[in-house]
Amino acid sequence: AQSVTQPDIHITVSEGASLELRCNYSYGATPYLFWYVQSPGQGLQLLLKYFSGDTLVQGIKGFEAEFKRSQSSFNLRKPSVHWSDAAEYFCAVGAESGNTPLVFGKGTRLSVIA
Amino acid sequence: DTAVSQTPKYLVTQMGNDKSIKCEQNLGHDTMYWYKQDSKKFLKIMFSYNNKELIINETVPNRFSPKSPDKAHLNLHINSLELGDSAVYFCASSHTDSETQYFGPGTRLLVL
Numbered sequence: 304a305q306s307v308t309q310p311d312i313h314i315t316v317s318e319g320a321s322l323e324l325r326c327n328y329s330y331g332a333t334p335y336l337f338w339y340v341q342s343p344g345q346g347l348q349l350l351l352k353y354f355s356g357d358t359l360v361q362g363i364k365g366f367e368a369e370f371k372r373s374q375s376s377f378n379l380r381k382p383s384v385h386w387s388d389a390a391e392y393f394c395a396v397g398a399e400s401g402n403t404p405l406v407f408g409k410g411t412r413l414s415v416i417a
Numbered sequence: 418d419t420a421v422s423q424t425p426k427y428l429v430t431q432m433g434n435d436k437s438i439k440c441e442q443n444l445g446h447d448t449m450y451w452y453k454q455d456s457k458k459f460l461k462i463m464f465s466y467n468n469k470e471l472i473i474n475e476t477v478p479n480r481f482s483p484k485s486p487d488k489a490h491l492n493l494h495i496n497s498l499e500l501g502d503s504a505v506y507f508c509a510s511s512h513t514d515s516e517t518q519y520f521g522p523g524t525r526l527l528v529l
Contacts, residue, residue, distance in 0.1 A: 335516040339520070345523075346520050346521055346523045347460075347507065347509075347520040347523075348520075349517065352516075352517060393460065397518075398516070404450055404452075404465050404473055405462070406462075407459070409457070409458065409459050410458045410459070410460075
């Protein structure tokens with residue numbers, strides 16, 4: 304069965320600093336990997352996804368993530384964090400076939416300080 | 418041009434009541450899902466429907482009954498609400514042959 308681990312429950316960064324949110328997954332086949340962001344009181348917005356091909360994927364809002372099969376990781380990065388990036392970030396894994404539910408990590412809460 | 422919409426956005430009710438949450442998507446997707454997000458923000462699948470047919474039913478009390486009148490709608494009815502049902506319920510949809518799911522804004526249910 305799939306599983307996702309986000310080791311960091313809460314991260315605080317200064318505005319303008321770089322950011323890396325960690326995600327490790329466990330899946331027996333080719334993983335389909337996603338990062339979603341949830342702003343306070345809001346729904347889930349898809350930031351980016353990886354299915355195949357280039358292991359460095361670009362997303363919205365200046366985010367990128369790198370798939371490393373050898374480390375079973377899909378870490379999310381941003382070179383310069385803005386105060387509006389403060390939110391909850393979820394990594395998720397899906398299966399190759401469609402209509403398969405996503406398995407989510409427990410989320411990482413990002414706080415941004417001036 | 419809302420993609421996945423849910424009503425109501427907030428729902429406050431008493432224990433023992435019966436309530437429904439509605440979900441609609443205008444993306445032309447044929448698969449829809451209900452996820453539950455608990456107080457610790459953990460998201461877990463509850464149900465999945467493909468072309469109006471139930472395909473996934475996780476370990477959810479049978480007080481929860483999903484209904485899909487057509488491919489664009491997936492409603493969630495909850496009987497005899499309990500305190501532990503308090504959570505945020507998210508609807509999502511996708512194409513059968515696509516792994517990307519799009520989420521609604523969530524329904525925040527509080528059972529008193």
